Amino acid sequence: MSQAKKSTRRGPLIALVLAVLLVAGAVLAVPVSRQVQRLLYPVRYAKSVERWAAEYELDPYLVYAFIRTESSFNPKAESSAGARGLMQMTSDTFDWLKGRIAPQDPLSYDDLYDPDQAIRFGSYFISICLERYGGDTQTAAAAYHSGWGTVDGLLASAEYSVDTQKLNTFPYSQMRHYVAKIQSNYQKYLDLYQT
Numbered sequence: 481m482s483q484a485k486k487s488t489r490r491g492p493l494i495a496l497v498l499a500v501l502l503v504a505g506a507v508l509a510v511p512v513s514r515q516v517q518r519l520l521y522p523v524r525y526a527k528s529v530e531r532w533a534a535e536y537e538l539d540p541y542l543v544y545a546f547i548r549t550e551s552s553f554n555p556k557a558e559s560s561a562g563a564r565g566l567m568q569m570t571s572d573t574f575d576w577l578k579g580r581i582a583p584q585d586p587l588s589y590d591d592l593y594d595p596d597q598a599i600r601f602g603s604y605f606i607s608i609c610l611e612r613y614g615g616d617t618q619t620a621a622a623a624y625h626s627g628w629g630t631v632d633g634l635l636a637s638a639e640y641s642v643d644t645q646k647l648n649t650f651p652y653s654q655m656r657h658y659v660a661k662i663q664s665n666y667q668k669y670l671d672l673y674q675t
Contacts, residue, residue: 547599574601619635
């Protein structure tokens with residue numbers, strides 16, 4: 481048999497095999513992509529996140545968004561400003577929150593390296609930021625990042641808030657970037673895990 485005839489017979493077979501492989505690849509790509517994305521957006525420390533999110537009436541996926549944004553799930557993370565732990569809390573914020581939720585507990589700032597304690601204090605802080613700012617996630621995230629004083633000052637200006645309750649714009653680049661990152665991470669967690 482000549483080479484030309486062999487090539488003619490193999491052409492449709494090769495086309496069929498390629499078509500089957502393309503269809504199989506397309507079908508499998510979605511689950512593989514979802515699994516890869518879940519590696520990038522993990523749900524580590526689930527027991528603690530579930531516990532403290534329930535205690536402070538938070539969506540656990542929002543807590544995951546803060547942890548991912550703040551420390552990328554590194555319990556030993558430390559910022560140049562001295563914030564530490566999964567949820568990057570400063571010593572002043574820790575001391576203030578400890579006086580509110582654990583005044584009798586023998587905890588120190590070093591306990592924020594413990595994931596459960598970091599999630600406990602961070603979740604409480606998120607919850608009171610949400611409460612203070614009418615449940616608005618973006619304004620609460622700005623307050624978590626920049627402090628209540630900064631956010632309250634911005635809310636007093638018609639340039640940044642039309643109702644003195646919610647920030648419509650975030651004038652500082654770090655704040656704007658942080659809020660966008662929290663929102664993006666939160667949406668990603670909802671998309672990947674909420675059924």
